[in-house]
Amino acid sequence: xxxxxxxxxxxxxxxxKQWLPFSCLSMATIAVLLMLGSSCTTVPDxxxxxxxxxxxxxxxxxxxxDCHGEHTRHFAGSVHSRFFKETSQFHxxxxxxxxxxxxxxxxxxxxxxxxxxxxxxxxxxxxxxxHQEKHAEFRxxxxxxxxxxxxxxxxxxxxxxxxxxxQSGGLGLxxxxxxxxxxxxxxxxxxxxxxxxxxxxxxxxxxxxxSIHEKMLTQRDAHLCLRCHSQMQFDPNQxxxxxxxxSTFLAMGTCWTAGCHTxxxxxxxxxxxxx
Numbered sequence: 635x636x637x638x639x640x641x642x643x644x645x646x647x648x649x650x651k652q653w654l655p656f657s658c659l660s661m662a663t664i665a666v667l668l669m670l671g672s673s674c675t676t677v678p679d680x681x682x683x684x685x686x687x688x689x690x691x692x693x694x695x696x697x698x699x700d701c702h703g704e705h706t707r708h709f710a711g712s713v714h715s716r717f718f719k720e721t722s723q724f725h726x727x728x729x730x731x732x733x734x735x736x737x738x739x740x741x742x743x744x745x746x747x748x749x750x751x752x753x754x755x756x757x758x759x760x761x762x763x764x765h766q767e768k769h770a771e772f773r774x775x776x777x778x779x780x781x782x783x784x785x786x787x788x789x790x791x792x793x794x795x796x797x798x799x800x801q802s803g804g805l806g807l808x809x810x811x812x813x814x815x816x817x818x819x820x821x822x823x824x825x826x827x828x829x830x831x832x833x834x835x836x837x838x839x840x841x842x843x844x845s846i847h848e849k850m851l852t853q854r855d856a857h858l859c860l861r862c863h864s865q866m867q868f869d870p871n872q873x874x875x876x877x878x879x880x881s882t883f884l885a886m887g888t889c890w891t892a893g894c895h896t897x898x899x900x901x902x903x904x905x906x907x908x909x
Contacts, residue, residue: 690736695729775844775845832900
């Protein structure tokens with residue numbers, strides 16, 4: 635082995651030495667220019683301003699807790715509580731008042747719903763100020779009518795943390811599909827033969843805020859079903875799905891619009907969700 639290694643010629647760098655100083659200098663110059671260009675063109679993070687109440691000032695969480703104890707008792711269970719830090723220099727504006735606005739005039743007036751205070755349960759704008767990506771999704775062709783004022787964020791989400799069974803990662807659809815079932819009763823009613831995808835939740839197939847696809851689906855056409863139901867093709871003219879030849883069926887439309895699996899959520903009589 636040593637003999638073989640000795641026999642392998644090692645290329646010399648002598649022909650390239652004259653270019654090394656120039657190359658290093660050029661690379662360093664390019665790196666500095668890129669840094670300068672990045673610092674000039676990079677858009678800084680957006681600064682979210684709490685809702686404003688004319689003539690009011692911030693009073694802090696404790697003043698809110700004096701009257702709204704039912705909310706503050708559960709607030710630690712909400713991901714919104716992570717935004718609030720007592721030791722932070724912004725602690726006065728990063729708690730309750732970051733969503734509801736400064737509360738001094740509300741307290742002087744003796745409280746009351748909407749009295750010198752913002753109620754995100756009626757106006758979703760305080761939610762959208764922070765959750766800007768969701769704001770964008772609500773403007774997609776298929777979406778829940780939040781911007782139209784027909785529903786609100788709190789119809790599906792609990793901002794204060796009262797739901798202890800919320801999904802990991804946030805305020806989610808707290809009891810999985812229970813929030814969806816409040817409006818979509820026909821799709822979530824009990825079935826004899828339930829689509830297995832329902833066990834993973836509505837968001838397996840649907841985008842909850844908005845989508846470019848009809849019925850707020852995550853994928854269009856048969857591609858949605860084929861994410862779970864594997865497709866096998868043995869020759870150009872034969873496509874198997876679930877060990878059944880679907881070659882002619884796929885040309886007729888999607889799994890449901892072709893008139894085959896029309897009971898996509900579940901069926902009372904057919905295990906293959908044909909009807």
